[in-house]
Structures are given as C-alpha cells and as structure tokens.
Amino acid sequence: MNMTTPTEELHQQLNSWKEEVNEVRTEVKMMRERLEQIALSKASRDVMTKVEHFENRLLRQREVADEMYHDLKQCAKKVSNAPVTAVHDDRPIDDYDTMQHRMEIFQKLYISLKEEFNDFMPCEV
Known part of the structure; x- marks a missing residue:
C-alpha cells in the first residue's frame, strides 16, 4: 500500500491542476483555429461580431x-520549501488553499466560456 505524505498529495494535486491548465x-488554441476559419469565410457582420x-x-483565457x-x-516550489523566485502581490501564491480557490474560479469561468463557444459554433460550422 502506497502511503503519501501531505506534501506529496499537495504536489500531486498541483501537478494535476497544471495538466488541466495545459x-x-x-483547447483554446483549437477554438481560435475554428474562429479563424469563420473569419476567413464570407460570414455576416453579426457572425463576425461574435467571432471578434x-x-x-x-485571448484573455x-x-x-x-x-x-x-x-x-x-506554489509547488513554495510547498516544497524551495526558494520562490517571483512574488505576485496581485495573484497570491502563498498557500495551497488560495491556489485551490483560484483554480475553482478558473475552472468555472472556462466551462462557461466553452459552453458559450460551443453554443455559437454549431450554427456556423
């Protein structure tokens, strides 16, 4: 039976989040490519406004x-007690709980964007 320490579990979760972000x-790259196809077509002004x-x-995502x-x-460096080379006052990385909260928001916003994008795309493809 594998026993993991709390630090190992934190690193596993952080790595999982990094994979999710990747x-x-x-997916964002693929969505932008699909939009480029529409932008190159002779779509209506309304469609081009939605493309923009x-x-x-x-781009913001x-x-x-x-x-x-x-x-x-x-955050992974900080958890492992390695020196952190950058500090972002506007984007806290001090602790796992903060990163967990930020990741939850990131996930919710991306899911919303993806759903809105998918609702738009079937009409245009």
Whole structure:
C-alpha cells in the first residue's frame, strides 16, 4: 500500500491542476483555429461580431491560463520549501488553499466560456 505524505498529495494535486491548465491551453488554441476559419469565410457582420467577441475572450483565457500555470509552479516550489523566485502581490501564491480557490474560479469561468463557444459554433460550422 502506497502511503503519501501531505506534501506529496499537495504536489500531486498541483501537478494535476497544471495538466488541466495545459489542456485548457490546447483547447483554446483549437477554438481560435475554428474562429479563424469563420473569419476567413464570407460570414455576416453579426457572425463576425461574435467571432471578434470570442477571439477577445479566448485571448484573455490564454493569458489567465498562462498566469495560472506559472503560479501553480511557484506554489509547488513554495510547498516544497524551495526558494520562490517571483512574488505576485496581485495573484497570491502563498498557500495551497488560495491556489485551490483560484483554480475553482478558473475552472468555472472556462466551462462557461466553452459552453458559450460551443453554443455559437454549431450554427456556423
């Protein structure tokens, strides 16, 4: 039977979140490619307005994913008592509970974006 220490469990969770954030990055890239296909078509002005809306949201989602990934790495360093090379006053990485809360918000916002995007896309593909 494998016994894990609390620190090992924290690292496993942080690694799981990093993988999830990387999956979001990949999905955002695919969504942007789908939008590019529509942007190159002769879509109506209304559709192009929606494309621009999603391009902006996906760009921001990618930025947030990059920030989350970086902060998860910094949190993992802090948990392992390694020196943390960067401190973000606006994005706390001090403790696991803070990162857990931020990850929950990240997940909810991404799911909402993905659902809205998927509702838009079937009409246009």
